[in-house]
Amino acid sequence: MKPDIAWPRNDYSRVPFWLHHDEDIYALEMERIFRGPAWSYLCLEAEIPNPCDFRTTWVGDTPVIVSRAKDGVIHAFVNRCSHRGAMIVRELRGNAERLVCLYHRWCYSNAGELTGLPFRKGLKGEGGMPEDFDMKAVSPQRLKVANCHGMLFGTFSDRAETIEAYLGEFGIGMVRRFLSRPVRILGYSRQRIAGNWKLYAENLRDTYHASLLHEFFVTYGVDRATQKGGVKMDARHRHNMNHAYAGSDSQEEAKAAYADTAARLDRMQLRDKKLLNYKNEFPDGMNLAAPTFFPNALLIQINNTLGTRQIRPKGPGAHEVFQTLFGYVDDDEAMTRHRLISANLVGPAGFVSMEDGEAIEVIQKATRSSPEGCEVIEMGGRGPVADQAHRVTEAPIRGFWSYWAELMGVEPAGGIR
């Protein structure tokens, strides 16, 4: 099937609203992107450190189990019982020698092989499965797994590039930046957003909105366009890193720059400023770094809050953002506590993250009735997509759409890459 998308322009500076609402587009995305040659983020290796550890996750709308077998090898396979299709594991994570489906107790190894089922040989010579029933042949579908410095990715496709080629030097460098020290998991959050998953993928590449939508950011100087920073993409423009340097602007500079916006930098003061404490911990001096990986992943540093986020599409009109917060094994207690306090910025009730959810939901509501309408994406320029040493830009969003269109097989004539 080739959906008929009338791109008004070949540089993705106009994106039709209906792509966020259409059932057929959604089904095709699951097939060509999430079950296609893209690498999807699964979880962190630090979540399954021991033999027989497992963690449940999603690749697009497919439930997946990531597990470590007794020999230490990491496997990923579809979390769906071979028998009648029940989800095999419902917990977020755990440790078990055998994974057992609740419905008829069919039993799976940590490598995802069906290893046994009750009453296979029947009872007193009656019933049971046919003699030649082949357990191996019906075992759940497996994913190819790649481990990039402790960040686990999976793909269903044999056609996928190597993870090194997919992430590029750029992407691998970003993962290494965050995961160069052994990681300690601090907790999880889930944010359900009533909007299309691509609106969140756009949001992560949208450096323009950060200091306008997020009053907390601009008021307290956590993230402002007046800081030094920029956007940096891989060669294919499918991944991007939005970044900014701590303390690289002044309150006066910011006041002048935001004079014509609704932002009021003097309106509120925090009585407890612990939330704003920041301890530089990376050699590059960035206080905000948000590398985002097509299609479903983000690594995020906001001051000393560190995490991964995974986008889980839930039909064309909803998605979930699953966040894993982490610190490092060698953090002292004070640092761990500080990271947890800073974590109030993110998650479903966070001072920052809840606003992204709201913005996406009002887009979804308002665009349903405009099948002919388009997003206007021209901030930072039209035409070819390139890195920029400032953040008044939406160029990485056009990069996202260009790769989306390539995988979907819907590029316009002369479409930029």
Ligand SMILES: [Fe+2]
């Ligand atoms: Fe945001």
